[in-house]
Amino acid sequence: MTTTLQRPAETSKKVAAEVNRRAKREGWVRRAPLLPGLLFTVIVTQLPFIVTILLSFRRWDGDRPRISGWTLRNYEQVFKDEAILSALWHTVVLTVSVVLISLVFGLCIALLLNRKFRGRGAVRTMMIAPFLIVPVAAATFFRYGVFDASNGLLAGILTSVKRLFNPDAAAATISIASSHPMLTVIITLVWQWTPFMTLILLAGLQSRPGDILEAAAVDGATPWQVFRNLTLPHMQQYLELAGLLGAIYIIQNFDAVFTLTPLNPQTQNLPYLIFRTIQADSDYGLASAQGVVVVVLTIIVATFALRTVSSLFKEENAR
Amino acid sequence: MVANPQMTDLQKLTEANFTAKTGIKVNYTVLPENDMRAKADIEFKNQAGQYDVATLSNFEIPIWSKNGWLADLTDYSKNDTAFNQSDIFPAFNQSLSNDGKLYGEPFYGESSFLMYRKDVFADKGVKLSDNPTWDEVAAAAAKVDGAQSGMKGICLRGLPGWGQLGGPLTTVINTFGGAWFDKDWNALLTDPKTVAAVNFYVKLLKEHGQVSPSQAGFTECLNDFVQSKVAMWYDATSAAGSVESADSPVAGKVGYVQAPVKETKSSGWLYTWSWGMEQASKNKDAAWQFISWASSAQYEQLVGEDLGWPRVPSGKRISTYSNPDYVKAAGAFSGPTLTALQNADPANPGVQARPTVGIQFVDIPEFTALGDDVTASLAQVIAGNGTVEQALAAAQKKAQDVGDEYK
Numbered sequence: 072m073t074t075t076l077q078r079p080a081e082t083s084k085k086v087a088a089e090v091n092r093r094a095k096r097e098g099w100v101r102r103a104p105l106l107p108g109l110l111f112t113v114i115v116t117q118l119p120f121i122v123t124i125l126l127s128f129r130r131w132d133g134d135r136p137r138i139s140g141w142t143l144r145n146y147e148q149v150f151k152d153e154a155i156l157s158a159l160w161h162t163v164v165l166t167v168s169v170v171l172i173s174l175v176f177g178l179c180i181a182l183l184l185n186r187k188f189r190g191r192g193a194v195r196t197m198m199i200a201p202f203l204i205v206p207v208a209a210a211t212f213f214r215y216g217v218f219d220a221s222n223g224l225l226a227g228i229l230t231s232v233k234r235l236f237n238p239d240a241a242a243a244t245i246s247i248a249s250s251h252p253m254l255t256v257i258i259t260l261v262w263q264w265t266p267f268m269t270l271i272l273l274a275g276l277q278s279r280p281g282d283i284l285e286a287a288a289v290d291g292a293t294p295w296q297v298f299r300n301l302t303l304p305h306m307q308q309y310l311e312l313a314g315l316l317g318a319i320y321i322i323q324n325f326d327a328v329f330t331l332t333p334l335n336p337q338t339q340n341l342p343y344l345i346f347r348t349i350q351a352d353s354d355y356g357l358a359s360a361q362g363v364v365v366v367v368l369t370i371i372v373a374t375f376a377l378r379t380v381s382s383l384f385k386e387e388n389a390r
Numbered sequence: 391m392v393a394n395p396q397m398t399d400l401q402k403l404t405e406a407n408f409t410a411k412t413g414i415k416v417n418y419t420v421l422p423e424n425d426m427r428a429k430a431d432i433e434f435k436n437q438a439g440q441y442d443v444a445t446l447s448n449f450e451i452p453i454w455s456k457n458g459w460l461a462d463l464t465d466y467s468k469n470d471t472a473f474n475q476s477d478i479f480p481a482f483n484q485s486l487s488n489d490g491k492l493y494g495e496p497f498y499g500e501s502s503f504l505m506y507r508k509d510v511f512a513d514k515g516v517k518l519s520d521n522p523t524w525d526e527v528a529a530a531a532a533k534v535d536g537a538q539s540g541m542k543g544i545c546l547r548g549l550p551g552w553g554q555l556g557g558p559l560t561t562v563i564n565t566f567g568g569a570w571f572d573k574d575w576n577a578l579l580t581d582p583k584t585v586a587a588v589n590f591y592v593k594l595l596k597e598h599g600q601v602s603p604s605q606a607g608f609t610e611c612l613n614d615f616v617q618s619k620v621a622m623w624y625d626a627t628s629a630a631g632s633v634e635s636a637d638s639p640v641a642g643k644v645g646y647v648q649a650p651v652k653e654t655k656s657s658g659w660l661y662t663w664s665w666g667m668e669q670a671s672k673n674k675d676a677a678w679q680f681i682s683w684a685s686s687a688q689y690e691q692l693v694g695e696d697l698g699w700p701r702v703p704s705g706k707r708i709s710t711y712s713n714p715d716y717v718k719a720a721g722a723f724s725g726p727t728l729t730a731l732q733n734a735d736p737a738n739p740g741v742q743a744r745p746t747v748g749i750q751f752v753d754i755p756e757f758t759a760l761g762d763d764v765t766a767s768l769a770q771v772i773a774g775n776g777t778v779e780q781a782l783a784a785a786q787k788k789a790q791d792v793g794d795e796y797k
Contacts, residue, residue: 134755136435136457219610220602221540221619242540246602249773334550334766337775350424351552351759353431 133353145360177268275309498703499662543598549607552761
């Protein structure tokens, strides 16, 4: 009699296995519709990268079409070349400074736009305009319209100021582009990216809980205290998100560097370096190797940066 | 084809004037210069046969013909008496040939000369001879500097790039007796004469050159010159068309003299957009008919009558400069342009024998990168960072690395 009775432990094991199986099956049922999309993504994003890795071990130099074969020379050259180090440094300087400055400006503008005043909609639209302009067009405008030594806006303003005091003064010239090339690129990019930061931060400000703000007002908190103790902690996530997205784009900025300071060793960043390897050297193998090294470096840096800085991802993990 | 105005004019005129007569349909792909180069590079390297003809410059044609990518045009041009090869400037025949075989036909070409403001020079009592020396020009630049409010002495390209600063600077190096390489591929960038030439160029720019010189290429200098911000400009002969155009404030006030020299007889450069035929082309005869038509004197006449004489793809045929209609339209600069094109000597541009044919460039594929690098570091010097000697010492090392590949 007892033999026919199953032990409860066994039953529960079987049941558990059954549940597991069912869960797995349900999981696949839920995943299946996503598979084509996943496959497509893998094909269009990962295949080119794999091809790039393969190419980086080939000798493929447009200048010497008869040379080919497998080689490690490309990587040797990447690590021997000082240009890549300076390009890496320029990329870091550009990204960090542009992101930080645009974040500060973006936050100030967002705080201003968060108030009610007449014509707010129009002002908001105008504030966002720079972000909607084609980057290369914006850079061209800055090069000729703003920084041009004798015909630019800066030189024009300076000339007007000079003529206030002395009507016959000669036209002023400002050659900021040749004396501070990096600064011109940074100014241009800050102008372009501030609106992006403003947008995200404004969304953050408008989602602040009203009752807490009211309570603070009742308790007689000064605006600074409200900003310091309520707004900033609430905004941390938004600041991080805006900074992260901005950094992802600005790391790969090419238009501004290419247009404002062509062939300038003081501003050459990684994308521009790779572009030159392809364009002037026609060395596709070396360019692929540079690309691979840049991707690896970016992944390493990004992983650490995200882990240490970001509360966004911590919360993801806590869930 | 390169998306330059002369090419787009050609595209417009093809259907009615070429296809109608010959029955040959021409399919064009028109792209900006860099994209065109990249596409042509891939096409010709693989001999894909997708295109029969491409616009190539005298920089590519000798290199590509050595690679066996281009069809030999010698017999075609010999058998086509109407084309009249002897009317083409000898300098182009030289720079578009390889081993005595012709691989390209010029569509339009340019040399370089010195443009100056006659009115400003007259005011200051300064004179320039028709064949000035660089010392003469430097002295004149000092005298006319500040002749008008905000006017500098001379505009010279300072924007980095082998085709920007590299062009005029290399002609100065040549005439000072320097060079990039001697005939055995020894780099000469630290040669005293090369150093003297570069020092002269940089010093002239810093003392009497345009504002912010390291940012100024062809376009910026053109703007400076027509807006009276400089009194002289040494650049391409093709710039004269814009300088004398109807909407130019300085039209009629400009004098033209030959490229300044020091140790050589002439120093003008030579550049041409030309037709090259792909070796793998299956329509070679039709392709030649097209080339023969596009580079003909008759086509120049057609453009002159249909679209106006200033738009003629000039600077390749001697006969253009005896055409009364063209000379009337080009006026002041047609004579000096003719002289410059006749005196250009791409095989022997300096005082020593050279390893390649070419005046303002070294005709090897590596020169694009080398020229970009070296001009980039020299532009830094022009902007006030470092010295000419330091920049050239580093450049010498890079150049020698390239030269060693050819030894």
